[in-house]
Amino acid sequence: PCALYLEGSDQHRGWFQSSLIPSMCIDGKPPFKNVLTHGFVVDGLGRKMSKSLGNVISPQDIIQDYGADILRLWVASSDYNEDIRISPEILSRLSEAYRKIRNTARFILSNLYDFNPDTDKVSYENLRKIDKWILFGLERLLLEPVNKAYDSFEFYKAYQAIYEFCNMELSTFYLDMVKGRLYTYAANSIERRAAQTAIYEILNVIVRLMAPILVFTAEEIWQNMPKEKQDSSVASVHLLEWPQRNPIFSQDGLVAKDQDIFMELKTIIALAPEVVDLVSMTNEKLEEIRGKGEIGSSFDAKINLLTNNEERYKFLESLKGDLSEIFKVSQVEITKQNKLGPNASTFTNFSDIAILALKADGAKCMRCWNYDVSVGKFNAHPLICKRCM
Numbered sequence: 001p002c003a004l005y006l007e008g009s010d011q012h013r014g015w016f017q018s019s020l021i022p023s024m025c026i027d028g029k030p031p032f033k034n035v036l037t038h039g040f041v042v043d044g045l046g047r048k049m050s051k052s053l054g055n056v057i058s059p060q061d062i063i064q065d066y067g068a069d070i071l072r073l074w075v076a077s078s079d080y081n082e083d084i085r086i087s088p089e090i091l092s093r094l095s096e097a098y099r100k101i102r103n104t105a106r107f108i109l110s111n112l113y114d115f116n117p118d119t120d121k122v123s124y125e126n127l128r129k130i131d132k133w134i135l136f137g138l139e140r141l142l143l144e145p146v147n148k149a150y151d152s153f154e155f156y157k158a159y160q161a162i163y164e165f166c167n168m169e170l171s172t173f174y175l176d177m178v179k180g181r182l183y184t185y186a187a188n189s190i191e192r193r194a195a196q197t198a199i200y201e202i203l204n205v206i207v208r209l210m211a212p213i214l215v216f217t218a219e220e221i222w223q224n225m226p227k228e229k230q231d232s233s234v235a236s237v238h239l240l241e242w243p244q245r246n247p248i249f250s251q252d253g254l255v256a257k258d259q260d261i262f263m264e265l266k267t268i269i270a271l272a273p274e275v276v277d278l279v280s281m282t283n284e285k286l287e288e289i290r291g292k293g294e295i296g297s298s299f300d301a302k303i304n305l306l307t308n309n310e311e312r313y314k315f316l317e318s319l320k321g322d323l324s325e326i327f328k329v330s331q332v333e334i335t336k337q338n339k340l341g342p343n344a345s346t347f348t349n350f351s352d353i354a355i356l357a358l359k360a361d362g363a364k365c366m367r368c369w370n371y372d373v374s375v376g377k378f379n380a381h382p383l384i385c386k387r388c389m
Contacts, residue, residue, distance in 0.1 A: 004153075005032040008040055036153055038080035044087025057086055066091055069214045073098055076155040076213040097163050098217075101210065104166040105221050107175060108199045111182045115196045117204075117228045122194040124248050129322050131198040132249075132261045133269070134174040138202055139250035140262070141165055143243060146209050155213065162210055170202070173269065177325050184368035184388065200226065205243045267350065268319060268326055274347050275303060275327045279357050299369045302331035302360040306340050309352040316353075330360040330371040 007015055016035055023031035042048055043055040050056065062071045073094050078084040124132070142165045149157035178195040185192040203225055211218035215238070222237035234240055247253065251260045279301040305323075307313050313336040316323075323332040340346065344354035360371035365385035374386035381389055 001030060002032045004034045004036055006036050006038075009037045012037065034153075036080075039083035042083045042085055044085055044089060046083065046085065062091065066095060067216070069216050070095055070098055072213055072215060073159065077159045079156050098214070100171065101163060101166050101214070102217055104170050104175070105203060105206070105217075108203045109221065109224055112196060112200055112203070112226050114187060115193075115200060115226050117197075117200055117226055120188075120193050120196065121200075122190060122197045126190055127194045127198065128191070128325075129261065129265060129319065130174065130177060130326055131194050133265050134169060134198055135201060135246075135249040136251060136261045137165070137169045138205055139246060141169060142209065143205060143245065150212070158209070159213060162206065162213075166206075173272065175199075177328060180325065180328075180368060180370070201249070207237055208240055208243050211237050211240075265319075267315070268323070270349060271347060271353070272326055275329070275355060278345055278355060279303065279329060297369075298328045299330050300360055300364070300371065301329045302333065302358045302371070303327060303329050304333045304335055304356040304358065306335050306337055306344055306354040306356065307352055308336070308338050308340060310336065312352055324370075330362075 005016060005019075016037075019031050023029065040048065043053075043057075047053060047055060059071060062074075070091060074086060074091060077094060077097075127135075142161055145161045146158045149155065149161065178198075181191050181195045203221070207218050207221045207225065218237045222240075227234075231240065254260055276298065279298045305316055307316065313334060316334045320332060320334055324330065340354035341356075344356050346354045362371045362373035362385075363375040364371050365375050365388055366383040367388040368385065370385065372385035372387075374389075375384065376382050377386070378384070378389050
């Protein structure tokens with residue numbers, strides 16, 4: 001039997017049936033293992049394409065204007081259970097989504113120029129919590145749903161999972177948080193290598209997951225990314241093995257499933273956008289400080305997280321070493337006090353936490369832009385902090 005019969009919905013009484021009946025009579029079994037039917041291509045207004053209406057869009061024109069990967073992305077992103085719409089506006093929106101995926105890969109590649117996965121990888125135990133968080137997401141939010149989508153021919157769900165992971169977990173959160181480590185830490189420091197390890201593992205999976213859809217883009221990424229020795233001789237991304245589940249990244253060995261790294265950092269990740277908003281240029285409570293020129297960007301700020309909950313205080317204190325990076329500020333303090341105070345800003349979803357945004361202590365390091373009390377202490381380099389020194 002064929003693996004798949006693929007045709008439009010009009011073939012239920014056509015090719016599908018005309019091949020099914022004689023096959024059952026002659027062989028006693030269907031001629032196919034799976035049948036996939038799809039709707040018809042219509043224009044942006046839902047009208048059938050015809051030469052008389054002048055609304056026909058040629059695939060060759062799409063390839064010439066946008067490239068073959070955009071044509072494939074349009075096909076893959078369409079829910080074929082209904083009629084499939086196409087228009088210049090739809091293709092333009094898809095081009096924006098494509099650029100988000102491509103630019104995410106470009107950013108990762110630009111930060112792996114000196115990374116050798118065979119010698120520079122950091123063990124899982126030495127990764128920071130936010131590194132473990134993104135690798136957990138790689139397994140649970142990306143690999144699992146994409147595998148399921150491909151197995152059930154729901155290509156639009158595979159595309160959506162890849163796009164949303166690039167747009168949210170990577171661009172909005174992780175990649176923005178670890179720029180400081182990638183750009184300013186010592187080249188061979190364990191902190192920088194840990195961030196590189198995480199983004200390498202991410203790209204090594206994503207390039208394989210996108211390959212069936214973004215054929216040329218995936219090939220371009222593969223030819224330019226660092227490779228482990230076992231993959232260095234593989235000529236094309238389309239000859240690679242499909243990515244397998246990593247039980248360490250997905251924390252399969254946890255006894256209590258609600259204690260995984262995603263659950264552990266759930267509160268902090270939810271707080272991050274609100275903290276960023278508080279120290280942003282538009283926050284009214286900081287206008288007085290900004291008017292004095294004391295705070296211009298998030299690096300100029302020190303935030304004090306206030307809580308009246310003992311368990312919450314212990315939790316926040318345990319993560320203190322990671323919070324400056326996650327919140328993208330120079331300093332973070334955790335304070336337990338019964339009354340959160342009128343000057344503090346409260347959070348929408350966390351009634352037992354408030355935040356005070358203050359001018360950061362010390363002076364601004366001209367290299368990493370963070371404020372630190374050690375700036376000015378080194379005669380040879382008075383403009384940089386201890387870490388940059």
